[in-house]
């Protein structure tokens with residue numbers, strides 16, 4: 001076929017990585033149109049300059065244990081800009097105390113009660129230590145809410161003081177509503193394979209205990225000096241992507257030769273929308289948009305996407321006078337349990353955690369707020385949100401200095417909620433799409449919200465589309481270019 005046209009919908013990391021991978025697979029002649037509903041690329045990746053320093057106010061780092069993000073960074077020639085957190089450790093605020101975050105856990109679930117003993121009361125430790133003696137009813141393949149399962153078997157303290165704050169950090173969700181199989185898949189698999197308790201399952205998947213003095217541990221996270229917008233810019237350049245911004249795709253339909261997209265917000269009025277015909281489409285949009293776009297061509301897939309709820313959150317960046325650093329605890333940040341009656345769910349002491357966020361003049365601090373079902377916390381204007389963050393910082397550290405500069409970034413519907421049964425919803429979604437030629441999905445709704453998982457879905461989507469297009473013998477879709485009718 002002559003040069004194909006592929007429409008990639010959504011300009012977050014998933015859409016950008018898919019567009020880039022399509023370019024490497026299809027070559028320079030392919031027309032790759034990236035359509036983004038908002039006026040900026042990056043989705044949940046956004047770097048701002050605060051106090052003269054680059055600060056990420058969306059995602060700030062990627063996991064290195066999975067290879068996809070690191071490999072992409074290297075492939076794009078950005079390896080020299082890769083950096084890791086300083087060795088300063090994080091803390092957690094729970095039960096009215098701020099303590100070091102236990103290190104040997106799977107998202108807060110330890111292999112032994114002793115590994116989290118400092119954080120729990122004596123009764124809490126005893127209850128957790130007895131968890132392996134509670135008979136476990138677990139059918140291979142089943143799912144359960146993480147919090148519910150743990151509370152039933154080991155009491156409330158571990159959930160409230162550690163698991164919930166950690167899951168809140170990753171998913172902006174609550175342990176009682178998130179599913180074990182999607183959020184702790186290795187633990188669910190260990191239970192499938194016969195682990196007799198949650199502690200035993202966690203112990204089976206955790207790395208073996210390091211002997212003392214075993215050298216500096218391998219870094220778990222990486223990011224880019226200059227912020228993750230560097231990755232966004234590199235993907236646009238290397239993918240030779242010509243994005244169309246401010247154009248939400250409002251409808252998708254099959255045509256005899258491919259797909260037709262309608263572009264432009266309904267809010268712009270009843271005028272006839274711009275149309276774009278494409279040989280193939282990658283949808284890399286959050287669950288609500290996916291549900292709407294698939295409603296007409298694939299109602300079953302749309303219904304499956306509709307089963308995934310989303311949570312909103314916000315990040316507030318503060319540039320404080322450097323004198324504030326004297327009062328800052330010797331930690332990279334603090335996770336906050338929801339029982340602490342504070343607005344924030346975490347502070348990152350960015351100037352401590354990242355060498356590249358250190359400045360001679362300012363101390364950068366980043367606060368995160370918002371959990372699923374707690375929209376109330378975010379129902380404040382920016383000035384009120386800033387004051388709430390300052391009050392919480394004062395309560396936790398004693399720092400009352402007025403910020404020299406600040407930024408509020410809101411992430412409406414920013415994170416999909418992996419509820420029990422999430423993998424079934426995704427399997428149904430993918431089954432419907434797999435039967436639909438020239439259509440592929442990517443994004444955080446599918447197989448993990450972290451950047452490596454999103455990049456993996458983008459790669460798979462691009463390969464599926466490239467395979468389809470190169471295997472196609474039919475002539476290119478009959479199209480007259482963008483039809484601005």
Ligand SMILES: Cc1cc2nc3c(=O)[nH]c(=O)nc-3n(C[C@H](O)[C@H](O)[C@H](O)COP(=O)(O)OP(=O)(O)OC[C@H]3O[C@@H](n4cnc5c(N)ncnc54)[C@H](O)[C@@H]3O)c2cc1C
Pocket residue numbers: 009010011012013014015035036037038041042043044045057058059060061062063247248249250284285286289313314315411414415442443444445448449450451452454
């Ligand atoms: C505050 C925050 C902090 C995070 N921190 C980390 C972290 O440190 N490490 C980590 O690995 N992960 C982190 N995550 C998760 C990770 O950033 C996201 O899961 C990931 O970036 C999602 O990428 P995506 O491309 O799938 O979706 P998004 O980034 O949501 O991008 C989707 C894009 O689609 C566009 N869109 C929506 N509807 C339409 C439409 N109809 N037409 C056209 N365009 C449309 C949107 O405007 C958006 O730009 C964080 C997430 C948030 C919100």
